[in-house]
Amino acid sequence: MTTAPLLDIKDLNVTYGTGAAAVRGVDLTLAAGQKLGIAGESGCGKSTLALALLRLLPAGAKLSGEILLDGEDVLTMKWGRLRAVRWAGASIVFQGAMHSLNAVRRIGDQIAEPMLIHRTAPPSGVRKKVAVLLEHVGLPASRADSYPHELSGGQRQRVMIAMALACDPKLIVADEPTTALDVMIQAQILRLIEQLVAEQNVGLIMISHDLAVLADTCDRLAVMYAGRVVEQGPAAQVYESALHPYAKALSAAFPRIGDPASRHAPRGLAGDPPDPSDLPPGCTFHPRCPVALDRCAVEDQALRGEEERRAACVHV
Known part of the structure; x- marks a missing residue:
């Protein structure tokens, strides 16, 4: 018996009112307890994809395709059902915690709010649940009375993770959760996320431009360019031996420890x-591609290869 995936994205397209095709024909699946990384430069559609998963895009955006979350299509949900699914079914950890938290409300009240709205804990027990969540992400319960400006960047990011876990969701989407943090705090946050995913068997989608971070954290990796997935497969394989020229360039842009050649001359694009x-x-990649053929300028490329490892390139 085959178990249905927690998240099944089928032919997802997102177009803005300006005619910009931000996401084009994306197909992705995610099982419970699995970690999927989505990589790409700024402007490749990663964050648009993340926001589309819970219909958080601006009113002018047009979406088509299917986003099946536990078998239900998010794109056809009525407003009441969609509100119930947000936080309780799936939650998002946004990049830049200081901008996502309310500067004039205490941390504990902000973590408690989704629990009160979705009634996942009785009002009398919310304060205790907040304390448990804070300790779960490595913060003392006393921090519940703090304001965001009284916390460090890493502590605020931990608060965002606690909020994401408040209603026991089945899916967490982390959009560049460590971008603004120093490398030591970044490592702590990544290990924390891995630990929580393993303990609670939730699905995780992590978005980043850093293939090294995703390869170290995720089971599978999808690389996006110009709104499309151009390569996907096991994270370590995509990072170490990418098939698509764009994925190779992303991987090569980060120096590897112990490799003097990459450290002294990291390659970019x-x-x-x-x-x-x-x-x-x-x-769409052919104007920047170092191995483009004449046919690449006129022929679009679809994902090809084995089921577990595919890339959209004529050379595959």
Whole structure:
């Protein structure tokens, strides 16, 4: 008997009012307890994909396809059902905790709010649950009375994780959760997220531009470019031996410890991702691709390869 995935994204497309195609034909699946990393430069559609999962995009955005969360299509949910699913079914850890937290409310009240709205804990027991959540993410219960500005960057990010766990969701989406943190705090937050996913058997989608972080944290990895997934497979394989030229460039852009060649001369990629409202014909990566063929300028490329390891490139 095959178990249905926790999250099943089928042919997801997101277009903004300007005509910008931010997400194009994305297919992804995630099982309970699995960690999926999504990588790419700024402007490749990662955050748009994350916001689309709970229909948090601006009113002008048009979505098509399916986002099946535990078998229910998020895109067809009525407003009341969608409100019930947010926080309780799936939650998001946004990048930049200081901008996501309310500066004039105490930490404990902000963690308690989703529990009170969704009634996942009795009012008399919310304060105790807040204390448990804070201790679970490595903060003393006394921090519940603090304001966001009284906490360090790493502590605020821990508060965001506690909020994401408040209603015991089945899925957590972490959008660049460690971008603004120093490397020591970043390592602590990543280990914390891994531990919580393992203990509570929740699904995790982690979004980052850093393939090294995702390879170290996630089971599988999907690389996005110009709104599409151009490579996906086991995280370590994609990082160490990428098939798509764009994924190779992302991997090579970060120096590897113990490799003097990459440390002294990290390789990057010239240019920027294309404007979503003015995509080039053929393979959208061909203007920047070091191994492009003439046919790449006129032929679009679909994912090909084995079921566990696929890339959208003529060379695969």
